[in-house]
Amino acid sequence: MSLSHEELSAVEKLRFLLSTRIGYELPNEFRxxxxxxxxxxxxxxxxxxIGELADALxxxxxxxxxxxxxxxxMTIGESYFFRNPNHMKTLHKVIFPELLARAQKxxxxxxxAGCARGEEPYTLAIMLRDLDPRAHELPIHIVATDIDAEAMEQAKRATYGEWAFRQTPYSIQRRYFTLENKHLTLHPAITEKVTFVYHHVAVDRDxxxxxxxxxxxxxxxxxxxxLREDFRNRAGQVLSKRLAPHxxxxxxxxxxxxxxxxxxxxxxxxxxxxxxxxxDRDWSTRFFEEALERLGAASNNPIFRATSAPGTPVPAPLLAKPPAQATKRLTRSRASDPLPTQTLKPAKVDPPKVERFTELNPRAKAQLDDPLSHLAVSSVYDGIRALLASGKKHEAEAACEELIVQEPLQPNHHCLLALVRLEREDPDGxxxxxxxxxxxDPDNLTAYYLWWLVGVRYWGIAWDRTQWAMxxxxxxxxxxxxxxxxxxxxxxxxxxxxxLLHRNWDSFRK
Structure with missing residues (x-):
């Protein structure tokens, strides 16, 4: 949808109001x-x-x-249950057992904070109940806040469609939800543990x-x-000050x-x-070390601290492994710690080439014009790649779209379509x-690499979404x-x- 000059001007007024009043900054591509x-x-x-709306606001x-x-x-409230497997694992294995023990006393x-339609706080309540069937009897209080009042009203109804459960085990759906008109509604025993309140973390008072x-x-x-940087800093202070001891x-x-x-x-x-x-430095050091020792994961999953001091060339998450001194003890990374580059090899910065598959299985070879007919997914991918390699880009795109229709929640199907569109010089698509x-899949490596590649080629390394992908x-x-x-x-x-990350890190906005 193209915007008229008047609409574009009005949208810029709305973006300015959002930025100056509540610190909310949306990228250009959201216009x-x-x-x-x-x-x-x-x-x-x-x-x-839209201009009249901007004037009224x-x-x-x-x-x-x-x-x-x-x-x-205007808010982007995309969420779903059990989002981010690493967070779920850390909560389940390390943090929630501690909180359940505290709740006994x-x-x-x-x-x-930023609960959207309630998937996150309800996930927390489900996990606690799953760890301890008596959790609902303990004095555990979950407060959920957001600046989207309509989304919170939906959260209170606690009814969700299929898309919200794309990473939720079926056993959880069966145990805690009731099917009603093709939607799942959460049991009251879980919803009553969550209190929803309208609140802007960087603006409103306690x-x-x-x-x-x-x-x-x-x-x-x-x-x-x-959030704009000054509002983000203010929010960080609010969140940090509201953190209890331990x-x-x-x-x-x-x-x-x-x-x-x-x-x-x-x-x-x-x-x-x-x-x-x-x-709480001494306590947190001891707590996490003991937790990982109990899990038998201390040697394979060391904990390390990172400072945010200016001048640190590469943040700690970029390291393939923690610094050598961080084997079982928590240690503080230093700005002088070098990036381990000895195992890195030159990167291929050009778009990844789609190979010509000379050893396609016979069924795939026979059905290149209809690669989705009676083929397993791996063979379908072979067929689509072969179509693309032979120059049949439109056919390859149509095959990808048909595959997505059959399995809309499979992230690699979307990645393959993105690869096809990249070959067709269609960055927006x-x-x-x-x-x-x-x-x-918020942890899909292929998706973020392709996103980074598209960003670098068409919008540059400084584009905020390129850096987001990085x-x-x-x-x-x-x-x-x-x-x-x-x-x-x-x-x-x-x-x-x-x-690639090491070579381009200096271009990051600090």
Whole structure:
């Protein structure tokens, strides 16, 4: 959808209002989505244009009903149950057993900041109940906040479609949800553990639901990434100050709690980024070491601290392995620690070439014009690649789209379509399907590599979404062997990606 000059000007006014009033910054590529949502809202309010909506918002305060409705339409509230396997593992294995033990002696408070439609706080309640069937009897209180009032109303209804369960085990769905009209509704025993409150973490003051002693666990995953730097720093201070003694603060995997370096410090545990209070350094060292010893994972999953001091050339998540001194003890990384480049080899910066498959199985060879007919998925991929290698790009794209229709939640199907569109010089189309791929699997290495590749080729290394993809790549290559192949891209290895990140890290915006 192309925007008229008047609409584009109005959208820029809306972006300016969002940025200056509540610190919410949306990338340029979201302008079309903003225009669509603003047009719908202005029609609902019987306004003549997006410009009229912008003028009305300028005159209203941020707490008005008009602003609340507007912000709800503009926020990106994509979420689902059991999002991010590393976080789920760390919570299940390390943090929740500790909180359940605390709850035997005192009330425990958990804050899900930026809860959207409630998938995250309800996931936490389900996990606690799954670990201890008596958890609902313990004084564990989950407070969930967001600036999207409409989304929170949906959260209170606790009814979800199939898309919200793309990483939820069927046993969990069967045990805690009831099927109603092709949707799943959460049992009241879980929903009653969560309190939903309207709140902007960087603007609003504390709420009555906030415990004076602070929260034992705070999750703010993907909350900070769209905030302007000053608002992001302010939010970091609020979150850090609300952390109770011996508390845990978990942001998104590529987010950092800036502006509060004196209050909290960052650790990496079982693939997760966790912040703890600087005052609790001795306790957190002992706690995590003992937890990993109990799991028998101390040697394979060492914990290490990272500082955010200016001048650090490469953040700790980029390292394939923690520094040598971080075997069982927590250690602080230094700006002088070198990046381990001895195993890295030159990267292939050109788009990955699709091979000509000279050894396709006979059925695939016979059905290149209809590669989806009676073929296994691996053979289908061979057929699509062969179509592309022989120059039949339109046929290859049609085959990918048909495959996605059959299995819409398979992320590699979307990645293969993105590869086809990249060969067709269609970067917007490639980004569109890669966005679906990372929704299906937020840890899909192929999707982030292709996203980075498209960004570098068409928008440059400084494009914010190129750097967003780089951050995800930096965490996903942790622990991978340099020779490990990237799925679907046989000529790209984890070592190639490390080299690319190392070579381009200086271009990152600090």
């Amino acid at each position: 079309t989505l903003m225009a669509r949502q603003a047009r719908k809202l202005s029609q609902e309010l019987s306004m003549q244009s 300028k005159k209203e305060s941020e707490g008005s009903q008009l602003w609340i409705r507007f912000v709800g339409r 005192q009330p425990v408070y958990i804050w899900s 709420l009555p639901a906030f415990p004076p002693q602070g929260f034992d666990l705070i999750l703010c995953r993907n909350l900070l990434m769209y 508390g845990f603060l978990i942001p998104g995997q590529v987010e950092r709690i800036d502006g509060a370096a004196s209050l909290v410090e960052r650790l990496f545990v079982l693939g997760s980024t966790i912040y703890t209070r600087t005052k 490639a980004i569109e399907v890669l966005r679906r791929a990372v929704y299906c 951050r995800h790549l930096s965490r996903l290559v942790i622990g991978l062997d340099d020779h490990a192949r990237v799925p679907l891209l046989s000529n790209v290895t984890a070592g190639d990606i490390r080299y």
